[in-house]
Amino acid sequence: MATLLVTGGAGFIGSHTCLRLLEIGHKIIVIDNFTNSSPQSLERLKTIIGDKANNILKIIHGDIRDKTLLDDIFKSFFLNGQSIDAVIHFAGLKSVEESTSKPLKYWDCNVNGSLCLLEVMAKNNCTTIVFSSSANIYGSKSDKLICENDSIKPENPYGETKAAIEKILNNLFHSSPELWKISNLRYFNPIGAHPSGLIGEDPTDYPTNIFPLICKVASGKKKEIEIFGNDWETRDGTPIRDYIHIMDLAEGHCLALKYLLENPAQIFSANLGTGKGSTVLEIINTFESINNVKVPYSFVERRSGDARASVADNSYSKKILNWSPSLNLADMCKNGWNWQMNNPDGFHDSRKTKLDKV
Ligand SMILES: NC(=O)c1ccc[n+]([C@@H]2O[C@H](COP(=O)([O-])OP(=O)(O)OC[C@H]3O[C@@H](n4cnc5c(N)ncnc54)[C@H](O)[C@@H]3O)[C@@H](O)[C@H]2O)c1
Numbered sequence: 001m002a003t004l005l006v007t008g009g010a011g012f013i014g015s016h017t018c019l020r021l022l023e024i025g026h027k028i029i030v031i032d033n034f035t036n037s038s039p040q041s042l043e044r045l046k047t048i049i050g051d052k053a054n055n056i057l058k059i060i061h062g063d064i065r066d067k068t069l070l071d072d073i074f075k076s077f078f079l080n081g082q083s084i085d086a087v088i089h090f091a092g093l094k095s096v097e098e099s100t101s102k103p104l105k106y107w108d109c110n111v112n113g114s115l116c117l118l119e120v121m122a123k124n125n126c127t128t129i130v131f132s133s134s135a136n137i138y139g140s141k142s143d144k145l146i147c148e149n150d151s152i153k154p155e156n157p158y159g160e161t162k163a164a165i166e167k168i169l170n171n172l173f174h175s176s177p178e179l180w181k182i183s184n185l186r187y188f189n190p191i192g193a194h195p196s197g198l199i200g201e202d203p204t205d206y207p208t209n210i211f212p213l214i215c216k217v218a219s220g221k222k223k224e225i226e227i228f229g230n231d232w233e234t235r236d237g238t239p240i241r242d243y244i245h246i247m248d249l250a251e252g253h254c255l256a257l258k259y260l261l262e263n264p265a266q267i268f269s270a271n272l273g274t275g276k277g278s279t280v281l282e283i284i285n286t287f288e289s290i291n292n293v294k295v296p297y298s299f300v301e302r303r304s305g306d307a308r309a310s311v312a313d314n315s316y317s318k319k320i321l322n323w324s325p326s327l328n329l330a331d332m333c334k335n336g337w338n339w340q341m342n343n344p345d346g347f348h349d350s351r352k353t354k355l356d357k358v
Contacts, residue, residue, distance in 0.1 A: 001025040002261060003077065005084045005126075007064050007117060008091030010037035012201040013132065013187070016194055017088065017250040018057070019045050024254060027056045029073060029084070032091065033063040036204050039355060040347035044198045058356040064091045064113040067120055072358045074124035086128035086181075086257060087121060089114065092161075096136065096305075097208050099158035110161035111168075118172060127265075128181040129169070130256050135188045135242075135273065135310060137163040145313035148186070148269045155305055166269070173267040180267065181260040188242035188273030188312050190249045192332035193339035200339030201246075202346030211243075211332075214284060215340040218293045225295060227280050229302035240277035240309035245327035245335070248274070255321040273312025274325045287333040 004021065008014045009030030015037075018028055022045060030042060039059060046053040062069045077084055092110040093099070099106040114131075121127065138146050139153020154160045166184050173180045191211035193200030207213055216222040230237040252272045260266075278286075284295050317323050 001027065002085040002257070003027045003082045004029070004257075005073065005087045006030045007087065007089045008032055008037075008132075009088075010034060010039055010041045010059075011090055012037075012203075013190060013246065013249060014090040015041040015045065015199050016246045017090075017253045018042065019048060019194065019199065020247075020250040020254050021088075021257075022049055022053060022056060027082070029058045029060060029077065031060045031062050031064060031070070031073065034061065036093070038202065038347035041199050041202070044347075048194070048196055048198055059354075060358060061355050065108070065116050067116050069358065070117060070120040071123065074120060074126065076358050078124070084124070084126050086130070086261065087117065087126060088130045088253060088257065089117060090132045092132065094158065095205065095208060096156045096158045098205075099161070100156055103157040106157050106161050110158075111164050114165045114168065118168070122172075127176075127179045128260050130183050130185060130253055130260065131165065131169060133166055133184040133186045133269070134159065134162045135186050135271070135312065137166070137186065138310075143309065145275060145311050146271065147313035148271060148316055170267060178265055181263070181265050182267040183256045183260055184267075184269040185252060185256055186269060186271050187249060188244055188271070188310065190246050191243050192245045192247070192327070192335045194247065195335050195338070197335075197338040197342040200336065200343065202343070210241075210280065210283065211336055214287055214295055215336060217295050217297075218287065218291070218337065219340060219344060223296065225284065225297040226300045227297050228300060228306055230299040231302075232308050234279055234308060236279050236281045238280035239306060240279050240311060242273035242275070242277055242311040243283065243329060243332055244272060244274050244325060245332045248325035248327055252317065252321065252323050255323045259321055268320065270317040270320060271312040271314050272317060272323075273314050275312055275314045277309055277311040278329055283329060283333070286329050287337065290330045290333050291337045293337070
């Protein structure tokens with residue numbers, strides 16, 4: 001089993017992936033600055049997997065742009081007779097809207113942060129990384145499923161930062177192709193929560209993604225959902241997206257890591273989506289019927305930059321990683337609502353999390 005550094009491990013995707021990695025038996029050091037998360041998410045992992053987590057999960061409060069801290073983390077674990085075998089790199093900012101108004105903040109955190117991390121990894125001879133990329137980097141507006149070699153043409157600063165990091169990783173790989181093991185995982189629309197209802201998505205800012213907004217409306221914290229356009233050329237006039245259950249996404253990371261650890265140096269990019277598209281009305285209808293709640297909505301003008309459809313061709317991930325998403329839209333809606341019902345204020349409770357020192 002491997003010792004892993006997980007950046008941004010307290011966040012939505014990070015916490016669910018850490019859970020699966022711990023369940024498999026990996027040791028994890030999380031570094032997170034908690035700008036968009038709470039250390040409580042990691043504390044809850046201890047509740048789910050029990051006391052053994054105390055020995056295999058370390059939580060460091062820090063920023064990936066702090067190279068001294070990162071270097072100390074690599075050195076201290078090396079001195080303890082272990083070395084960090086691989087990095088899973090989630091840390092970053094993810095709001096398309098905010099990236100448009102604050103591009104420098106996004107380039108600094110996402111791109112500069114990744115540069116700092118890669119420099120320290122190289123210095124410490126750690127050359128295996130699973131990177132959180134995004135379907136947002138594709139320029140494809142066609143009707144067909146999006147595959148990995150479609151054109152990369154991001155249309156907002158957030159997507160540009162993800163495409164830039166992929167380019168840096170590509171340059172790095174070609175500088176020492178015998179050393180680096182790199183996977184760019186391009187996520188489509190992760191939603192839902194762990195079935196326990198103990199961890200889930202808890203953004204500190206006001207959410208802009210559809211699923212947290214649906215939960216807010218269903219719980220009465222927001223009056224209605226505004227749907228951007230009902231005149232798209234789709235089966236009901238609303239845009240189509242590829243929603244993927246967060247636990248299927250977490251499993252994709254475990255398999256990508258396994259693949260990299262077991263195979264020679266290489267770089268690859270892989271879509272993580274179900275390959276099935278759902279319209280906005282379909283997700284609302286599914287949410288209402290499976291959870292027996294109402295989600296009022298209204299239609300407003302189309303939003304600039306939105307696409308008619310974005311659905312993954314996931315055949316490459318299925319083939320190379322032996323991965324297969326197994327949970328459907330009803331599971332996503334049920335588990336996501338269960339999390340919301342059990343945690344109406346997210347992780348905002350008074351209990352303190354014990355953080356580790358390097
Ligand atoms: N959720 C999505 O829809 C989606 C889709 C595609 C790609 N991604 C990418 O996946 C990754 C994880 O996404 P998420 O949904 O879990 O987001 P999230 O905001 O829940 O998690 C990101 C985590 O990184 C931490 N972080 C941010 N900047 C940091 C820094 N400089 N140093 C240390 N920690 C830092 C945050 O506190 C947070 O815990 C992000 O890189 C995001 O861009 C997300």
